Amino acid sequence: MAPNRLQLSKFRNFNPETDEEVDIEYSSPQPGAIPGTLDLEPDAPPPEIILIDYNEHNAERFTLNSPQECGAYLDTESVSWVDVLGLGNQETWRELGKIFELHPLIQEDVVNVPQRPKVEEYENQLVLIALMVILKPNHQGFHREQVSFVLGKNYLLTVQEEPEQDCFDSVRDRIRFNKGIIRKQGPDYLAYTLLDSIIDGYFPVLEAYGEQIEDLEDEVVTNPTPRTLDKIYRIKRQLLNLRRAIWPQRDAINSLIRDGNDLITHEVQIYLRDCYDHTVQVIDMVETYRELTSGLMDVYLSSISNRMNEIMKLLTVISSIFIPLTFIAGIYGMNFNTDKSRWNMPELNWDYGYLFCWGLMIVIAASLVFFFWKRGWFANFSTIRRK
Amino acid sequence: MAPNRLQLSKFRNFNPETDEEVDIEYSSPQPGAIPGTLDLEPDAPPPEIILIDYNEHNAERFTLNSPQECGAYLDTESVSWVDVLGLGNQETWRELGKIFELHPLIQEDVVNVPQRPKVEEYENQLVLIALMVILKPNHQGFHREQVSFVLGKNYLLTVQEEPEQDCFDSVRDRIRFNKGIIRKQGPDYLAYTLLDSIIDGYFPVLEAYGEQIEDLEDEVVTNPTPRTLDKIYRIKRQLLNLRRAIWPQRDAINSLIRDGNDLITHEVQIYLRDCYDHTVQVIDMVETYRELTSGLMDVYLSSISNRMNEIMKLLTVISSIFIPLTFIAGIYGMNFNTDKSRWNMPELNWDYGYLFCWGLMIVIAASLVFFFWKRGWFANFSTIRRK
Amino acid sequence: MAPNRLQLSKFRNFNPETDEEVDIEYSSPQPGAIPGTLDLEPDAPPPEIILIDYNEHNAERFTLNSPQECGAYLDTESVSWVDVLGLGNQETWRELGKIFELHPLIQEDVVNVPQRPKVEEYENQLVLIALMVILKPNHQGFHREQVSFVLGKNYLLTVQEEPEQDCFDSVRDRIRFNKGIIRKQGPDYLAYTLLDSIIDGYFPVLEAYGEQIEDLEDEVVTNPTPRTLDKIYRIKRQLLNLRRAIWPQRDAINSLIRDGNDLITHEVQIYLRDCYDHTVQVIDMVETYRELTSGLMDVYLSSISNRMNEIMKLLTVISSIFIPLTFIAGIYGMNFNTDKSRWNMPELNWDYGYLFCWGLMIVIAASLVFFFWKRGWFANFSTIRRK
Amino acid sequence: MAPNRLQLSKFRNFNPETDEEVDIEYSSPQPGAIPGTLDLEPDAPPPEIILIDYNEHNAERFTLNSPQECGAYLDTESVSWVDVLGLGNQETWRELGKIFELHPLIQEDVVNVPQRPKVEEYENQLVLIALMVILKPNHQGFHREQVSFVLGKNYLLTVQEEPEQDCFDSVRDRIRFNKGIIRKQGPDYLAYTLLDSIIDGYFPVLEAYGEQIEDLEDEVVTNPTPRTLDKIYRIKRQLLNLRRAIWPQRDAINSLIRDGNDLITHEVQIYLRDCYDHTVQVIDMVETYRELTSGLMDVYLSSISNRMNEIMKLLTVISSIFIPLTFIAGIYGMNFNTDKSRWNMPELNWDYGYLFCWGLMIVIAASLVFFFWKRGWFANFSTIRRK
């Protein structure tokens, strides 16, 4: 598939049927594990750690070999964004936990993915769990991963589930080239900006579903097949999953705005209101799509019944016309002995008996055709046609 | 179509099937854009700006060439209504932002249409986003656009998405001819009046849907077709969209009444209560119509099944009558050799064999017709008739 | 129809199908009209105005020619009930507005009927909008009109939409003959009494629907027709309308009890609690009936499918029995030349060929009948019978 | 039906179809009646009045001839339980009202049955309206009546709708034999105990419904008939009624616990919490059963469609096999003149023509049977069998 064709039919390749990544099975805790147990693969490589340290005048970017190197930057007045790409191993978390003084439950929430999105307040720290969805470049589905924020006095620690991709490049550019007001603000504004990027990433995914639903609206009336039914059900299931991801995010942001927190300035709260609005828009769209999908299920059933009516009409028309004719043919196929009695089937010996018989048949067939035509039964046969 | 015919069948031409404008896809933010980024076409013409400045004694109307000309009027005690028709370009917003001291997020909400209706309080300013719907003159659908209000101490800034039409002419007349109490009141009363006009504009649109639903109520019982199903589904979808637009408007007005605001006098709050009532009435109607539409979907399915029963009855009646008769004809079409044995089909040689055979057939057919007539199967065939 | 027959089958004549008066389309405001604009016919006759002035000792009744005549009675300590029958014309409201010092929005709510039921507090006045339903004398439907209450210090102003009928006669009698405690109480008790009469008027209407639903419960199982479906849908729609009327009435009374008001004494609040209970009972019944109606819709669909099964069984029984028999008759109607070969249809020349053939047919038919009888297919045919 | 058979199949005789007593039509007030009007039959006999007066040391039981005889016991410190069995007549209530100083609205609520369960506080009195359900001894349905409680300083007045039966015998025994702590407690504990007995009486009724639903779960899949549908609908309706009775009881008890009342000691409040828990359990069960009933309705519809498929398969199998065979028989029943041309039906004169014809038929029939067998059409026919 050439890329320029993808350019044309933007989301058409988005395939909700094969994309299973969208299913959210929450990380199921090891029964009986000690709270704070980290569910990590023992031989996982250490994560990539990017530190961006900036203030109004400067912005520097470092790739760290070990979490311990952060230490020097955290105490300065400048904002330190520590971006951990990948979950890493036990060693990583022992060091991270020490440097950032992370409560064991914070570590559990960050590492045992996926968790339900939420905001939790700890002493001197604010933890925010969010779920990022990214429409894949070729639009063949979307990628989903957890992003965790730990907001402190002068720093923001973010942990991404996978190192490959995120939607934060534009934020990195804004820091680097000092666009907007980001360099003048603290780590709370940075957290808001990243959260906003995550919420904005839901829109293209939802638009892809919107287009899928529109396609199905046609299909369900003109050519409903079992595959159509399957597609509707799968979209319904995926919307249920998206809804499960976005509702707690709304609650989390709302509790931030309502309850306030020392780590978040009044000015950033105004921005969070804007972010909250976008979240509510996403929820609005998900709920509307869900109701439309339920409606489509009803339309599908009605459509199938409609189609059945058409099939039954065809059968009825053909049967109703030919069964009486066959009966007449049967009558004159009887073998009553015409020689024995003049009452026995005299028609057989009429000069125009055969023609009379055909005439009778034609009259009956024509009457029935007229009867059905009057009731409009032929008008609708076009709908059986496959398009 | 002649206009006087439209006069007769007022809303009949309203066509929910082809009117796609009613779909609300919220403005999807550019992922990663700086908050406050305006999504404007670079070469858009500047908007038309109408300034109406009035107090109890005078009312003047100006067409401004540039936002900067507002400056002189804003500081006076008189009420200044700055009506911006069209979203304009970056230049316009740079100037508007400077003169009215607009927060970047206000500009984003006003320009990146459509936004979810809401009320937001800023220092010295109150921002209200509303959605206006206008039934088109020939009743062939409706027009939808966002109207944004920025209410300040002595001024009201309104921004309309498109310059062509609005529902504010009667308000302009009231100011010009000093009707009612509008000239004695401040910009808060003006904002209320405009908002009230917007809410009132929902009623004719809903009445159009009400009439559509009434038409469908007949159609769905007397002559259900796949087109009927399609219409019901589309009305359902459009009502979902209207509901998405009107619910947040209710919340916004409610929060204004409940929380109060320095910019809104106690007297205007009483009027807002009235406006709130109208909004709730609109919601009542939307919800009722939505439930009726769901009911119609069920009725449709039942109607289709009913129709199937009628078709099946017809097939069963014809088959049940003719199949036994054809069997009898088949019997006497057998070729058993009557010469060989007197047990072989002696009826064939009876004098009245043929008549006896007809008699038997007529008796059987009459019995079956009587059987079906007693069960009332013929009474209902009229319902198959297309009206 | 003789009246004594109506007496027998009390609510049976109640006809939900032709009664369109129950639809509540809220008064749709003139777009852009000045708030407080009254939507009156210009040449309407003045309303009938009845003034009942009473205290513990006396009760007098006057028919007034003009609202201005009220003036003298309003200032006295006695309770003045000004009952305006009909909406009247602009002149009436100019005078009423002046004497009772009515806010323009009160006038709008009272005159532009129907409004959503509500309670609104104004300075020194309490406004209550209620919806009265009256079962028509011959039980052929019900009448619906708005009743507005304006409660002041020593007076109660009530405005009825139409002069013909109301449910207040017993209250008038109680005042006239000094029954109960009404003459010892103030205008707040009078308002409660009238409101209670209105709520009580919902019960007979709901009972009429209850009986309709019971009739439909039988009909839907024994003899479902498209007309049954239509009736269920119409009752559903009318219950939706009743619900729209009664819910806001509950909210209004509840807010009165919860928030209190200077114009309502503590003792009357206890009575209002009773009135609130009745409203909740009405809501309970409406909601139960609504759920039953939805259930009936499902039962209807299942019933139709059941009936289809019966029809299909009949067709299948007849086809299954006669098609094999016809096939056998067809076999022995073949013309293979028995003279050419002794393998060609030797049965035709058997002495008992014909009897053998009949025997074969009877055995096959009997086996099939037995097969179907064992499966209980004949047991259910009785259900096709129309009762 | 012998009683020991009833013993075996405990609730099986419970018949939801004929039991109409469960329908709750709230007492519909006489329109326009004076508040406090009692809806009693004028010539009703006086009720039986049982007075049980007890303290920690003694317990006495009296049958009173007239309410006036209570007087002496009410003023003592001992707890007086006045149990009025039956609603009695106007005279009864005049006296009861005088002795207990009952507000007219209390009398109305107690007498005009059924009322919505509720708790109302009056000066020095607490009124509680509850609905008692009792599974009938032979399990053929249940009995329903209103029990009203008036709790005063040293007394408890209970009024039962009918004198025949109640679920209070164990409480009477506990008082008489001084079991538990009841004799050490005040009238509030007595009221709690009686209320608890009423709530506990719901469990056997619900279990009877649970067993009915379980029976229907089998029936609906193995042998769905119109009667099944009727039963599901009736259970649904009765559960709606039970729900209408139990929800307000929960609210009433909850408001007692939440708001407290001088007449209820802290210790009894702990017991009320337990009673509240039982009420919530009842609600849980009612709601679950309601959802199961709705599920059953869906299963029923699917089951009917399944059955239709089986019927259609049978018809299709028989038609598909015999229609081609009949066609072949028809071919060789044609009368083309074999003498005129050797192209005319030479098969008729073949030596093995007839056998060839049979062979052809058998091959076709066997192929079709194999075709259907491969598709598993025969495997499912067993499901048509009535069990």
Next chain:
Amino acid sequence: MAPNRLQLSKFRNFNPETDEEVDIEYSSPQPGAIPGTLDLEPDAPPPEIILIDYNEHNAERFTLNSPQECGAYLDTESVSWVDVLGLGNQETWRELGKIFELHPLIQEDVVNVPQRPKVEEYENQLVLIALMVILKPNHQGFHREQVSFVLGKNYLLTVQEEPEQDCFDSVRDRIRFNKGIIRKQGPDYLAYTLLDSIIDGYFPVLEAYGEQIEDLEDEVVTNPTPRTLDKIYRIKRQLLNLRRAIWPQRDAINSLIRDGNDLITHEVQIYLRDCYDHTVQVIDMVETYRELTSGLMDVYLSSISNRMNEIMKLLTVISSIFIPLTFIAGIYGMNFNTDKSRWNMPELNWDYGYLFCWGLMIVIAASLVFFFWKRGWFANFSTIRRK
């Protein structure tokens, strides 16, 4: 079934159809029983009682013969976990009640299982009722029992319904081997840990349902049978039961967090928040599965209708092709006397009459096959095939 096969298809053997243990019928109180009556079998054996007494330095484990032996440990500063395995008999509870000073209502809630999960505060004690579910070792269903917690100053009393199994072994290990912080914390932390183990036990059960639903998703589209319907309904019922168990558990934990309690330290409250999150995740999953199950029911019905369409198509195709052909064969089977008139069936004497007749039939059959093929009727027959 060999164990290693079970290992492979982990949850596949989980059989929701035969597992009836999941049904939750709340313990129905003996009508009229004294509050606090224990519903125990009189001759039940005494329960096994395990006492684990630990502090930061030591941990000891005792098996007690009688509750009285606890006494010595309860007064010490160390944490005493008294784990009662089995409900025991009246004697047990008399002793337990005396030693732990249990309110009769606590005893009732603990013994009369199952109760609705809840938290209740008593003086110096906190009672928590929870419901434990354990996936059985061979995954053939799950086991359900009530676990009751009584939390006191220095002790935790837990009572399990059955002695066989629980999910607390890892907690016992943590105490024994001093893993995590459990030995440094009080009995509140122990209670949290046990509660957390119970909540975590829901995840494997829900995953088993998730896999069942996924299997059904395939089955319902490819091969829907009445058994499929039965399975969907049963899963729905079991999810309703799980939901009834987990919702009150959420409310209980939430009320603990919100209201606080002297017996629970601030630090443990942070851990309870984590436990609350897991409960909400379980609820999320239950609700999603419930919605999916409802969706499956709709898909099933549509699937059955689809299948019906396929059957009808097959019947229609065969009937439509052979009925006209049989009619033609019938025509030429008529016995009109060709000798009498040249108009009587001259085709019979044509040289190529028979061939012409076959040609006519083949043309008709081919046209019809083409007609159906064009409409795609043959393409779908594959879906009838059983997979």
